[in-house]
Amino acid sequence: MSEQSDKAQSRKGQTVALVIAGTMLIWLAANWAGPALGLPGRYALLIDFAALAALFWSLVVAYQLWQARRAADDG
Numbered sequence: 001m002s003e004q005s006d007k008a009q010s011r012k013g014q015t016v017a018l019v020i021a022g023t024m025l026i027w028l029a030a031n032w033a034g035p036a037l038g039l040p041g042r043y044a045l046l047i048d049f050a051a052l053a054a055l056f057w058s059l060v061v062a063y064q065l066w067q068a069r070r071a072a073d074d075g
Contacts, residue, residue, distance in 0.1 A: 005072075009065055016058045016065070023054040 030047045033039075 020058050027051040
């Protein structure tokens with residue numbers, strides 16, 4: 001594996017980690033602030049779906065990284 005693709009995969013992995021951590025922090029803050037601000041339940045559902053979408057994206061990108069590393073190790 002070349003150094004350039006290694007760095008690209010490293011950046012991609014860092015992005016995935018930041019998205020996961022940021023999603024969880026925002027989701028926790030929104031779940032705490034929602035009832036305190038008196039937001040209706042539909043907003044909580046919207047926040048949950050947005051968090052699920054971000055986590056699904058992270059899962060897809062992490063799978064792509066895993067496949068790329070397996071392919072590089074095999075050949």
